[in-house]
Amino acid sequence: MDATPPSGVRADRTGPPPPFDPELAAALGVIGEHMDALLSLDDIPAIRGSEIMARLSDEDLRQEGAFEVEERTVAGPSGEPDISLLICRPAGAGTALPALYHIHGGGMILGDNRSGLASLLDWARELNLVVVSVEYRPAPEHPHPAPVEDAYAGLLWTSEHAGELGIDPGRIIVAGGSAGGGLAAAVALLARDRGGPAVPVLELPASAAAARTALRFTAEGTDRDPGPRTVYADKLGGLALPAGSVGPDTEPIPDVRALDRAIAAAPWAAGTIHTVAYATSLRAAAELNMHHSTLQDRLAQAEHWLGRPVHDPRGRLRLQLALALWRLHRNLHR
The missing domain is CATH 1.10.10 (Arc Repressor Mutant, subunit A)
Known part of the structure; x- marks a missing residue:
């Protein structure tokens, strides 16, 4: 990526890209063959406005009446702008439901709170879940920690207002794909370190140590607490993953x-x-x-x-x- 920042982005926030793992060389070669040119920071506005970033409509999100859809503006991080949460609730739900708190992908530079929801709502429809999707401030205009702080603020609001949203506060799972997966892991760490909502995270990190840490995120403190060493996703496939299941001296599950x-x-x-x-x-x-x-x-x-x-x-x-x-x-x- 070109290191020249666009207008409004601080030059001292940029630098050379991090090195790639040598194992990625083959895949990067294939990607390079299909790219006309290197992406530069000046290209980002055009990509954001292109057809490939077309937003899902409310009608798309409702899935022929399966979901009730609303968008709420809620408080962002302290001293920062408000954020937008898209809430998709199964129509006619009469009891508190588990929820997926979704953080969209897009390299942290593209997308919005509707990105990636088409397939996610298929899960939610099958499993009777509420989906709450956060819109965070993107880079490079808003460098770290803006995206993760926005996502964490949305999680806090969702947990605190779970009752009015028809959500069981003990069954909120943080999920994200691609860049959203990294933000999901970071949000879960913030929740742990700041004493916020205790949440499982669906994206597993790439290292054994980080995986064992992620697998310790549970619904601790609730009547559904399975203990500090197990994540339960009983509404998402009957999974129970021991935290000790990843390590050099452990047998695979x-x-x-x-x-x-x-x-x-x-x-x-x-x-x-x-x-x-x-x-x-x-x-x-x-x-x-x-x-x-x-x-x-x-x-x-x-x-x-x-x-x-x-x-x-x-x-x-x-x-x-x-x-x-x-x-x-x-x-x-x-």
């Missing part, structure tokens, strides 16, 4: 062992399982460049090896977490 068996069983298994974990079957077929019926056959075989379905939202979430732990174990034992 059953889901990870099942992945080992499946990936060893066929040369195509690793790519198919990974793609299906993060996409619907039709989209996965396109990404794998195969006919949909072929993917369905392979998916049925993979589900046989894994011992459970993976084509629905619950199964995909469980598979995503198992893949994260599988990668950590592989890295530890290289």
Whole structure:
């Protein structure tokens, strides 16, 4: 990325990009072949206004009446501007529901609180969840810690107003994809360090030590507290992940062992399982460049090896977490 800052961005906040891990060299080469030029800071406004950043409409978010949608302006961090929260609540819900507090991706420079919600609302519809999505101030105009502080302020407000939103305050999970995943982990750390809401986080960090820390985020202090060493996501696939399950001297959990068996069983298994974990079957077929019926056959075989379905939202979430732990174990034992 070009180090020349646009108007309004302090020059002393920029510098050379961090070095990439050598293992990324092959992937970066492929990406480079498909990019016309390097992205510069001056390109960001045009990208933000392009068609690829088109916002979901309220009608899209309602999913034919499945959700009630509202946007609220709430207090931001102390001394900073207010922030916007998009709230999607299952229509007609009569009891307090678990909630996903969503932090969007986009490299912390793109997107808004509607970004990435199309697939997330499919989960929420299946699992009867409230979705609260925060709009944070983006970089480079608003450098760190603005994005994470905005996201944390939105979490605090959501927790404090859970009753009026129809949310069970003991079952708020912080989730994010891509850059939103990094912000989700940071928000969970702030909640821990500042005595804020105790929340599980769905994005697992890349190192064993960081994973064990993330897995300690529980609903501590509530009647649902499973203890300081286990994260429960009982509404999101029946998962119970021990914090001690990631380490050089620990045996992998059953889901990870099942992945080992499946990936060893066929040369195509690793790519198919990974793609299906993060996409619907039709989209996965396109990404794998195969006919949909072929993917369905392979998916049925993979589900046989894994011992459970993976084509629905619950199964995909469980598979995503198992893949994260599988990668950590592989890295530890290289």
